[in-house]
Amino acid sequence: MSKSMRWSEKWFRRGLWLVAFVFAWFLVGLGGTIVGDLPQVEQRQTLDDFLDPQRAPALKQTIEAAQRAGREAQDALDQARLRLQTAQANNRAARETFSNWLATRHATERPEQDEELIQRTRDLDAYRKAEREALTAVEAQEQAALDASQTQQRAQDQLHEMEEAARETYLSAQRAQELRVFLYRLALTLPLLVAAGWLFAKKRHGTYWPFVWGFIFFAVFAFFVELVPYLPSYGGYVRYVVGIVLTVVGGRYAIRALQRYLERQQQAEALPDSQRRHELDYDLALKRLSKGVCPGCERAVDMKDPQNDFCPHCGMGLHNRCASCHSRKNAFARYCHGCGTPAELATK
Structure with a gap:
């Protein structure tokens, strides 16, 4: 700032710069909101949109049904195992009791106990039969759980194959959608940058220069901060190519501006x-x-x-x-x- 400027004028200019920054801040907030909402103009696509509309829902229903059947089979299996443990415990206790009684029977050799021997043998057979039935129930639930798991795995494998077949199409559509959204943002921010360049060249020293500079700050921020992060990558080629183009354009402008400046200086130095x-x-x-x-x-x-x-x-x-x-x-x-x-x- 020039030392010849009046003290009050310096503070007025500082206040006007504050106006420029505040104006730019509000514009940046508005622009960020608009740029952030631009993706909503496109319907968000997912991988499911590119699957077979008939097979995919059927496979998903099969997977859900298999998962539900697997959970039910597992619950029933837990109950069956508990009943099996009970039947096995009852059978062991009955056999131990029978063995003790049979030892006593051989020691006493009392014929009147033959009828009780037959009854105890029948009871023991009943406990063994109950244990076998419980074991059969456990095996049935294990088979049901295995069937549900295999059904779920087959359906998941088929769905995975279908997803892999559709993934390339999905990624291509996603890249195209990102490019369209980027073009929407570019169509919004590029005219702002062009307008900012015109204002910088023609109006930056005008009466309303705080608003001019505020708009310039906003346009530069919107283009280089809010737009560039959304630039599609495509393996990095697009970003590097855009960077090279911007560098060449900016460098060419700077070189030509320097040449024009030197020409003006030579012409001015030739004047009285x-x-x-x-x-x-x-x-x-x-x-x-x-x-x-x-x-x-x-x-x-x-x-x-x-x-x-x-x-x-x-x-x-x-x-x-x-x-x-x-x-x-x-x-x-x-x-x-x-x-x-x-x-x-x-x-x-």
């Missing part, structure tokens, strides 16, 4: 000194002088040397003397700092 100083902006000239460069050619000049009244590079006058008080003064100053005489009346 009075005309060059008349066309040079007052604040810009003071700003360059404060940085130790010539206001005309922008080359370094030792401003502290009292002998440097003219630029040794382009010949532009840097200092002169007041005709009223003979003080050495800045050639661009509007008034003499020694006596206050207007510069256009007091130079020689």
Whole structure:
């Protein structure tokens, strides 16, 4: 910021820059919301959309039914195993009791106990039969669980094969959808960037420059921050190609801008000194002088040397003397700092 600028003007300009940033912030928020909602214009597709509309639902129903049958078989199997354990325990206890009683029977050899022997044998056969029935129930539930598991696995294998066959088509459609959404975003942000470039070239020094700069900040942010992350990759080729194109375009613009600048400088340096100083902006000239460069050619000049009244590079006058008080003064100053005489009346 130029040292010649008034103190209140400096703070006004800072306030206007704050207005520009606040305006840009609200625009960025609005733009981010719009860009984020753009994918909703496309119906979101999933892999299921590319499967056989008749076979896929049937296989999924088969898998669900097999899972349900498997859970039911497992629950029944747990109950059957519990009953088997009970039957086995009853059978073991009955055989132990029978063995003890039979040992007593051999010791006493009482014929009247033959009828009880027959009854105990029958009871033991009943316990053995109950154990066998419980074991049969366990085996049946294990078979039912195995059948359900195999049915589920076969259906899942078929569904997996169907999904693999449809995956390439799904990925191609997904890439096409991402590209369309990106083009929607590009169609929204690219005109903003073009408008920002025009405003930068034509209106950045106008009366309403805070809104111009706020819009420029917003457009640059929307294009390079909100758009670039959505750029389709395609293995990285698109990003690198876009980066190369942007670099070439930007570099070409910078090179041509530098060439035009050098041409303008050469043409300006060929003009008379009075005309060059008349066309040079007052604040810009003071700003360059404060940085130790010539206001005309922008080359370094030792401003502290009292002998440097003219630029040794382009010949532009840097200092002169007041005709009223003979003080050495800045050639661009509007008034003499020694006596206050207007510069256009007091130079020689």
